[in-house]
Amino acid sequence: MKTSIHVLMMLACVSMLVQSCGKDGFGANPYDPETPTTVSEWPKVLSFRPEKGQAGDEITIKGTNFNTATRVTFGGMDAESFKIVDSETITAVLGAFGKTGAVSVTNHKGERSLSGFTYIWPAEPTENPNLAIGAKATASVPFPGFFAENVNDGNEKSYWVASDNEPSSDRWVMIELEKLSEINMVVTKWDPNAAATDYKLEVSEDGTAFTIIAEETGWLSNGTDNGVKKIKFAPVNAKFVRLSALYNSVTPYNMTLGEFEIYNAPDAVNVALQKTADADCEANPDSKFHLVDGKLANMWQCDKTHETHWATIDFGEATEINNIVISMDGGAYAKDMKITVSEGGESFEEVYNVTDWSSVPEPREPGETVWTKVVMNITFPERDVRFIRLDFGNASGPWGIGIYEVEAYRQW
Numbered sequence: 166m167k168t169s170i171h172v173l174m175m176l177a178c179v180s181m182l183v184q185s186c187g188k189d190g191f192g193a194n195p196y197d198p199e200t201p202t203t204v205s206e207w208p209k210v211l212s213f214r215p216e217k218g219q220a221g222d223e224i225t226i227k228g229t230n231f232n233t234a235t236r237v238t239f240g241g242m243d244a245e246s247f248k249i250v251d252s253e254t255i256t257a258v259l260g261a262f263g264k265t266g267a268v269s270v271t272n273h274k275g276e277r278s279l280s281g282f283t284y285i286w287p288a289e290p291t292e293n294p295n296l297a298i299g300a301k302a303t304a305s306v307p308f309p310g311f312f313a314e315n316v317n318d319g320n321e322k323s324y325w326v327a328s329d330n331e332p333s334s335d336r337w338v339m340i341e342l343e344k345l346s347e348i349n350m351v352v353t354k355w356d357p358n359a360a361a362t363d364y365k366l367e368v369s370e371d372g373t374a375f376t377i378i379a380e381e382t383g384w385l386s387n388g389t390d391n392g393v394k395k396i397k398f399a400p401v402n403a404k405f406v407r408l409s410a411l412y413n414s415v416t417p418y419n420m421t422l423g424e425f426e427i428y429n430a431p432d433a434v435n436v437a438l439q440k441t442a443d444a445d446c447e448a449n450p451d452s453k454f455h456l457v458d459g460k461l462a463n464m465w466q467c468d469k470t471h472e473t474h475w476a477t478i479d480f481g482e483a484t485e486i487n488n489i490v491i492s493m494d495g496g497a498y499a500k501d502m503k504i505t506v507s508e509g510g511e512s513f514e515e516v517y518n519v520t521d522w523s524s525v526p527e528p529r530e531p532g533e534t535v536w537t538k539v540v541m542n543i544t545f546p547e548r549d550v551r552f553i554r555l556d557f558g559n560a561s562g563p564w565g566i567g568i569y570e571v572e573a574y575r576q577w
Contacts, residue, residue: 206229206230206274207230207272207274207275207277208228208229208230208231208234208270208271208272208274208275208276208277209229209230210226210228210268210269210270210277210278211227211228211279212226212228212279213226213227213268213282214227216281216282216283217282217283217284217285218259218282218283218285219259219284219285219286220245220259220261220262220263221245221258221259222259223256223257223258223259224239224244224256224257224258224268224282226254226255226257226268226270227253227254228253228255228270228277228279229253230272230274231249231251231253231254231255231270231272232249232251232252233272233273233274234247234249234255234270234271234272235271235272235273236269236271236276237257237268237269237270237271238268238269238271239257239259239260239263239268239269239282239284240263240264240265240266240267240284241264241266241267241269242262242263242264242284243260244257244259244260245258245259245260245261246258255270259284265282265283265284266280266282267279267281267282268280268281268282293428293429293430293431293577294428295317295319295426295427295428296342296343296346296348296427296429297316297340297342297425297426297427298318298319299317299343300317300340300341300342300343301340301341302314302316302317302325302340302341302425303339303341304316304325304336304338304339305328305335305336305337305338306328307325307326307327307328308326308327308328308419311324311326311421313325313338316338316422316425317340317425317426320423320424321354321423321424322423323423324356324421324422324423325338325421325422326359326419326420326421327411327420328419329419330413330417330418330419330420332412332414335409335410336409336410336411336412336420337408337410337411338407338408338411338422338425339405339406339408340406340407340425341404341405342404342405342406342427344404345370345402345403345404346402346404346429347402347429348400348403348406348427348428348429349397349398349399349400349401349430350395350396350397350398350427350429350430350577351379351395351406351408351425351426351427351428352393352394352395352424352428353393353394353396353408353422353424353425354392354393354394354422354423354424354425354426355386355392355393355394355420355421355422355423356392356418356421356422356423357386357390357391357392358386358418359413359416359418359420359421360384360385360392360394360413360421361408361412361413361420361422362383362384362385362412362415363381363382363383363384363410363411363412363413363414364380364384364408364410364411364412365377365379365380365408365409365410366379366380366396366398366406366407366408367406367407367408367409368401368403368405368407369403369404369405370402370403370405371404371405372405375407376401378398378399378401379396379398380410382414385415392423397430400429406427408425428577433488433574433575433576433577434574434575435459435573435574436480436486436573436574436575437457437478437480437553437571437572438457438459438572439458439459440457440478440479440481441457441478441479442454442456442457442476442477442479443476443477443479444456444467444474444475444476445474445475445476446467446468446469446474447465447466447467448466448467448468448565449466452464452466453476455569455570456476456478456568456570456571457478457571458570459570461492464494464568464569466494466497466564466566466567466568467567468564469565469566471559471560472558473501473556473557474556474566475554475555476554476555476568476571477552477553477554478552478553478571478573479551479552480551480573481551482551483508483509483550483551484549484550484551484573484575485547485549485550486506486547486548486550486573486574486575487544487545487546487547487548487575487576488542488543488544488545488573488574488575488576489516489517489571489572489573489574490540490541490542490570490571490572490573491541491555491568491571491572492538492539492540492568492569492570493538493539493540493541493567493568493569494538494539494564494566494567494568494569495526495537495538495539496526496537496561496562497560497561497562497564497565497566497567498539498560498566499522499557499558499559499560499561499566500520500521500522500523500558500560500561501519501520501521501522501557501558501559502517502519502522502541502555502557503515503517503519503555503557504516504517504518504543504554504556505553505556506548506550506553506554507550507554508548508549508551509551510551510552513552513554514548516543516545517541517545521559522541523561524540524541525539526538526539538569544576547575550573553571553573555571
């Protein structure tokens with residue numbers, strides 16, 4: 166009898182315990198009264214894909230006990246939004262402000278996480294992006310193992326190689342841009358010993374009707390350009406950009422192309438304009454500013470015919486340039502010219518040096534007030550420059566040396 170009473174009392178206690186647990190929500194979803202009463206657990210994050218992302222990307226998180234999730238974070242930063250797909254899956258959208266670290270899920274019991282997520286901050290937009298990167302590349306039959314997609318992967322050392330080098334063969338490489346875009350420059354980067362000497366550059370909006378915008382025969386890599394060919398042209402809308410009629414007439418090697426770059430290059434800006442100019446000679450007082458005033462009607466002049474003199478331009482801060490243009494009087498220009506540049510003013514590097522230079526004066530352009538002018542147009546590899554120094558002499562005539570303008574550019 167006593168045993169029966171004890172059994173009944175134990176059953177009663179168990180019944181009371183189960184009822185009590187149901188009342189306080191133990192095992193039930195307190196956020197959804199329709200959820201069956203089961204044993205409640207902390208969330209557990211088992212995996213996430215992809216393992217890296219940036220703002221706006223969707224990340225799929227796998228685990229358990231997600232059905233009561235109230236928060237999802239990446240590196241401690243809240244997701245922009247998230248959706249509970251089922252108790253084992255959450256999809257979350259990364260917010261604009263994220264951090265590398267653990268992926269965490271919080272439910273009504275607490276928070277659990279899994280480390281290893283990388284938040285990618287968007288790259289700063291470049292001033293002149295290569296539109297070919299990530300686009301579709303196709304080409305005529307390549308040499309085995311050297312495919313079309315190598316020409317726009319951003320790696321100059323991965324190549325498309327032509328299958329042969331016969332003049333009669335139809336060899337071409339084409340980039341299909343993501344969308345119709347305005348472009349004005351193509352840069353091809355060849356193996357200097359296996360560059361195309363002949364080419365046609367064609368564009369199309371639909372991939373069917375192509376227009377030739379540039380062509381050349383007999384181009385040679387000169388040993389200093391490292392096989393890089395820049396082709397500039399008037400702005401044109403294109404979705405398909407094709408190099409065709411490719412031929413190497415100089416060396417026996419199959420043509421080898423490292424990169425096929427496409428740009429809508431911005432107009433170059435004269436960074437010397439109205440900066441600080443100085444010189445050790447001037448025929449007219451306070452005329453040194455005419456070197457950089459942007460007006461061809463004004464001229465700085467040194468009336469010393471055969472002596473060597475100097476002039477300097479100070480940009481005020483280091484600026485990347487690769488082109489210097491000097492416009493001089495057609496009857497009074499310097500035949501000897503050395504140009505050096507410096508980033509800080511302590512040491513100067515030579516970028517140009519010529520002796521006994523001569524040039525045919527250019528005719529006046531409409532609206533110009535100059536008598537005649539000659540132009541030195543010097544290009545060199547890009548570098549950071551604050552100071553330009555001109556050392557010049559050996560005047561072309563008896564009137565000394567006259568300079569209308571010194572200009573400096575970063576040419577694309």
